[in-house]
Amino acid sequence: MSGTPVRKRKRHKHNLAGYAFLAPWLIGLFAFTLIPMVYSLYLSLTKFNLLTAPQWIGFENYVRLFSDERYLQSVRVTLIYVVTSVPLKLAAALLVAVALNRGLKALGFYRATFYLPSLLGASVAVSVMWRQIFSREGLLNQFLGIFGVQGSDWIGDPRYAIWTLVALSAWQFGTPMLIFLAGLKQLPQDLYEAAAIDGAGKVTTFFRITLPLLSPMVFFNLVLETINAFQTFTPAYVVSGGLGGPIDSTLLYTLYLYLKGFGSMQMGYASAMAWVLFAVIGLFTAVYFWSARKWVNYAD
Amino acid sequence: MRTKGNHWRAHALLLLVLVAMIYPMVWLVGASFKPENQIFTTMNPLPLVFTFANYVNGWTATGTSFTVYLSNSLTVSIATVIANVASCSVAAYAFARLDFAFRKFWFAVMLGTMMLPFQATLIPQYAIFYQLNWINTFLPLVVPYLLAYDAFFIFLMVQFIRGIPRELDEAAALDGAGHVRVFFSIVLPLMRPALITTTILTFIWTFNDFLRQLVYLSDHARYTAPLGLNAFVDRASGSSYGGMLAMSVVTLVPTVAVFLAAQRRIVDGVATTGIK
Numbered sequence: 309m310s311g312t313p314v315r316k317r318k319r320h321k322h323n324l325a326g327y328a329f330l331a332p333w334l335i336g337l338f339a340f341t342l343i344p345m346v347y348s349l350y351l352s353l354t355k356f357n358l359l360t361a362p363q364w365i366g367f368e369n370y371v372r373l374f375s376d377e378r379y380l381q382s383v384r385v386t387l388i389y390v391v392t393s394v395p396l397k398l399a400a401a402l403l404v405a406v407a408l409n410r411g412l413k414a415l416g417f418y419r420a421t422f423y424l425p426s427l428l429g430a431s432v433a434v435s436v437m438w439r440q441i442f443s444r445e446g447l448l449n450q451f452l453g454i455f456g457v458q459g460s461d462w463i464g465d466p467r468y469a470i471w472t473l474v475a476l477s478a479w480q481f482g483t484p485m486l487i488f489l490a491g492l493k494q495l496p497q498d499l500y501e502a503a504a505i506d507g508a509g510k511v512t513t514f515f516r517i518t519l520p521l522l523s524p525m526v527f528f529n530l531v532l533e534t535i536n537a538f539q540t541f542t543p544a545y546v547v548s549g550g551l552g553g554p555i556d557s558t559l560l561y562t563l564y565l566y567l568k569g570f571g572s573m574q575m576g577y578a579s580a581m582a583w584v585l586f587a588v589i590g591l592f593t594a595v596y597f598w599s600a601r602k603w604v605n606y607a608d
Numbered sequence: 609m610r611t612k613g614n615h616w617r618a619h620a621l622l623l624l625v626l627v628a629m630i631y632p633m634v635w636l637v638g639a640s641f642k643p644e645n646q647i648f649t650t651m652n653p654l655p656l657v658f659t660f661a662n663y664v665n666g667w668t669a670t671g672t673s674f675t676v677y678l679s680n681s682l683t684v685s686i687a688t689v690i691a692n693v694a695s696c697s698v699a700a701y702a703f704a705r706l707d708f709a710f711r712k713f714w715f716a717v718m719l720g721t722m723m724l725p726f727q728a729t730l731i732p733q734y735a736i737f738y739q740l741n742w743i744n745t746f747l748p749l750v751v752p753y754l755l756a757y758d759a760f761f762i763f764l765m766v767q768f769i770r771g772i773p774r775e776l777d778e779a780a781a782l783d784g785a786g787h788v789r790v791f792f793s794i795v796l797p798l799m800r801p802a803l804i805t806t807t808i809l810t811f812i813w814t815f816n817d818f819l820r821q822l823v824y825l826s827d828h829a830r831y832t833a834p835l836g837l838n839a840f841v842d843r844a845s846g847s848s849y850g851g852m853l854a855m856s857v858v859t860l861v862p863t864v865a866v867f868l869a870a871q872r873r874i875v876d877g878v879a880t881t882g883i884k
Contacts, residue, residue, distance in 0.1 A: 319709075325787040326708025333699035333718070333762065336755025341721055344732035351732060358738060404625060407618050420871045421626055424633075427867055431816040432834040433856035436841055437636045440853065445648035447635055479629060539725050542818045546838065562819075565727055570823055575731050582727045589725055 352579035369580035382564040393477035401481040405488035426482030435546035466557035484529040491525035640854040666851030677836030695756035700765030768802035
């Protein structure tokens with residue numbers, strides 16, 4: 309295209325306009341993300357209570373984490389929560405998406421209704437409702453009572469409390485369901501016709517055709533939901549009355565971080581916790597991406 | 609092959625799951641109209657005796673009226689929506705249409721911030737806003753969104769703008785329109801669906817947000833609806849279930865209303881793309 313050297317254009321046509329339009333985001337990026345990240349890394353190496361200047365203590369906060377029983381408990385609770393709630397949620401999402409993907413007349417109604425809990429699930433109100441459902445006189449025990457089963461106080465029992473949170477997470481399968489549903493619509497119908505001619509059953513078809521073709525969506529949802537699960541706060545806070553009880557059985561990571569940082573104002577310590585969480589989420593994501601080569605099927 | 613029997617079974621399964629999922633919410637609404645002593649006696653969501661007492665008592669039970677909480681929530685949510693739509697659309701236009709140095713690099717950075725856990729910046733942001741004397745104001749909740757803090761919406765809009773034919777803005781540019789005019793008179797009107805989606809999601813997410821509001825707002829006069837409800841739960845702790853459930857319903861009404869209004873849009877969208 310370019311003719312004489314005189315007419316040689318700059319490689320980027322819109323440098324000035326580009327950066328003008330980008331300026332708000334760029335300023336925000338530095339002010340609210342990059343600078344705070346660096347500042348947080350610094351704070352994690354200090355003792356800091358907001359009112360007096362940070363006091364340098366090196367890696368002491370990180371070392372202390374490993375001898376903090378409550379911290380280790382919060383790590384255990386969080387890992388249990390993540391590795392159970394994410395697969396459960398995705399399985400429910402996939403199952404319902406496949407069930408919906410058969411040309412139902414009422415698809416719009418089903419989609420919207422199944423999606424509603426996802427939209428409201430993070431609210432305090434839904435957590436309050438959840439507390440009532442699983443309390444001793446709650447809805448679940450009344451339901452069990454019909455069959456003569458005496459339910460326990462699910463929220464108040466340290467053996468069960470975390471599972472009420474897992475159930476609350478699974479209840480919100482609407483978002484991944486919508487993503488699966490969009491993926492299912494794209495699948496080539498001829499493969500299914502070929503499978504039917506070959507006499508493949510429903511289950512075989514699902515595992516040999518649907519699931520492999522849908523694996524990019526599974527991967528996407530897995531990454532997204534894992535990151536979300538690690539960050540869960542509101543239900544643990546509301547259901548446990550803000551303390552992570554009974555006996556720390558619902559002390560999710562972010563709740564403990566909140567209690568340390570804003571409850572007892574140990575902001576250096578809480579910053580160290582935030583950086584460990586950041587590293588763990590990064591690790592999970594890296595493992596997903598590394599393993600994706602083995603099981604995610606990118607067509608063509 | 610799909611048979612009638614299969615359809616029937618799928619419908620039955622779906623309806624069962626649907627009822628199980630929705631039942632708690634129906635129960636919640638019903639229980640909020642029951643007298644206190646009848647809330648936990650039956651699974652039946654319909655109140656035998658219908659009363660507004662829970663709403664009347666609950667409304668002012670924390671000492672501050674829910675009118676205050678709700679109007680604070682609306683203020684924060686609407687301000688956030690306006691800030692978010694404006695700032696994200698400007699950034700999205702740059703990423704989708706303008707050719708500038710390091711564009712790919714910044715785009716990757718933008719995607720990276722979407723994966724960032726908010727805890728990583730929660731404490732330093734608090735320390736910064738504390739220095740600015742912004743604690744117990746709405747500023748820490750809204751100002752970041754003026755600067756396109758939530759990259760998810762930039763990404764959503766970039767994807768949408770890429771689907772708008774370039775010929776339109778090129779024609780306008782030939783007519784002498786600058787980037788500002790192309791943005792305001794061509795791209796912005798055409799990306800209305802993306803702006804509406806952003807508006808709806810930002811509103812609902814902000815209205816239901818809890819942790820950031822819990823951290824930044826400390827005064828009942830500044831409390832939002834989730835904080836008011838939480839304060840109620842703290843205070844009541846078992847004594848006033850009726851009021852608690854009624855106020856839960858109250859804090860859900862704005863988001864459910866927005867959802868119901870937008871839900872038709874979803875159905876319309878589905879119809880126009882030709883999906884059954």
